[in-house]
Amino acid sequence: MSRIIDGKAIAAQIKEELKEEVALLGKDGVTVGLAVILVGDDAASSIYVNNKKKACEYVGIRSVSYELSKDTSQEELLALIDRLNHDDTVNGILVQLPLPAHIDEETVITAISSDKDVDGFHTESAGRLLVGKKGFLPCTPAGIIQLIRRSGFTIEGKECVVIGRSNIVGKPMAVLLLRENGTVTVAHSKTENLKEVASRADILVVAVGKPKFITADYVKEGAVVIDVGIHRLEGKKLCGDVDFDDVQEKAAAITPVPGGVGPMTIAMLMANCVEAAKR
Numbered sequence: 399m400s401r402i403i404d405g406k407a408i409a410a411q412i413k414e415e416l417k418e419e420v421a422l423l424g425k426d427g428v429t430v431g432l433a434v435i436l437v438g439d440d441a442a443s444s445i446y447v448n449n450k451k452k453a454c455e456y457v458g459i460r461s462v463s464y465e466l467s468k469d470t471s472q473e474e475l476l477a478l479i480d481r482l483n484h485d486d487t488v489n490g491i492l493v494q495l496p497l498p499a500h501i502d503e504e505t506v507i508t509a510i511s512s513d514k515d516v517d518g519f520h521t522e523s524a525g526r527l528l529v530g531k532k533g534f535l536p537c538t539p540a541g542i543i544q545l546i547r548r549s550g551f552t553i554e555g556k557e558c559v560v561i562g563r564s565n566i567v568g569k570p571m572a573v574l575l576l577r578e579n580g581t582v583t584v585a586h587s588k589t590e591n592l593k594e595v596a597s598r599a600d601i602l603v604v605a606v607g608k609p610k611f612i613t614a615d616y617v618k619e620g621a622v623v624i625d626v627g628i629h630r631l632e633g634k635k636l637c638g639d640v641d642f643d644d645v646q647e648k649a650a651a652i653t654p655v656p657g658g659v660g661p662m663t664i665a666m667l668m669a670n671c672v673e674a675a676k677r
C-alpha cells in the first residue's frame with residue numbers, strides 16, 4: 399500500500415508561507431498584483447480562473463481580472479497586454495489557455511513582458527530554464543518538484559521517466575528533474591516498449607492526457623508516481639492519467655486526482671507572482 403502524496407496540504411503550506419512573505423513585503427511598501435485575462439466562456443477555464451483569484455485573495459495578492467468575450471480580436475487582446483506590461487501595479491500577467499481558435503497563443507504569450515510571465519510560458523522563460531539561468535518556472539512542473547521534495551524523496555541520481563513532451567509540462571519537467579540531478583528519460587506517444595521504459599522509473603511523471611492509461615504493469619515496485627492528468631468520467635467522478643487503484647499497491651507514493659498536482663499549480667503561480675514583485 400503506497401503513501402498518498404497530499405498536494406492539497408502541501409499547497410496550503412506553500413500558500414501559508416507566501417502569505418507571510420506578502421505581509422512582510424507590504425510592510426516595506428511592496429504590493430503584489432496579478433492581472434488575469436480570460437477570453438471566452440469555457441466552463442473549465444472559468445473555474446480555473448476563479449480558483450486562481452481565490453488563491454490571490456488568500457495570499458494577499460491584488461488580482462484584477464479581465465473577462466473578455468469570445469469574439470475579442472487578437473489586436474484587442476494584444477493592446478490590453480501592452481497596457482498591462484506598462485502598468486507598474488501589475489507584477490504578473492496570466493492569459494488563461496486555451497484561447498479561441500482565431501487567436502494565436504504563441505503570439506499572445508510572447509507579447510507578455512518576460513518580467514511579468516508568471517505562467518513561465520514565454521520563450522524567454524523556457525530558454526532561461528534550459529540554460530540554467532534564473533527565470534519564471536512553469537507552475538505545474540515546478541509544483542511537482544516541490545511535491546517530491548517536500549514528501550521527503552530525493553531526485554539526485556534517480557531514474558526519472560516523464561511521459562509526455564508538451565511545452566507546458568513534459569519538456570520543462572524533464573529539464574527541472576535534470577537540474578535536480580535526476581537521470582531523465584522523456585517518453586511519448588511514439589515511444590516503443592513504453593511499459594518497459596516506464597517501469598525503469600524511480601520517479602514516474604505521467605502527463606499523457608488519457609484517463610487511467612498507466613496501470614500497475616507500467617510501474618516499478620516502490621516508485622514515486624506523479625499524475626498530471628485530470629479527466630471527468632461519466633457520472634462526474636474525476637480521475638487522472640494513472641489508474642490509481644491498480645497502481646497504489648505497487649508504488650511507494652502516488653498523487654491522487656483531485657488533490658495532487660492540481661493545487662500545486664496554483665500555489666506555484668502565487669509563488670511566481672511574489673517573485674515577480676520582489677524583482
Ligand code: GUN
Binds near residue numbers: 517
Ligand atoms: N490552461 C490550463 N492550465 C493553464 C495554466 O497553468 N495557465 C494558463 N494560463 N492556462 C492554462
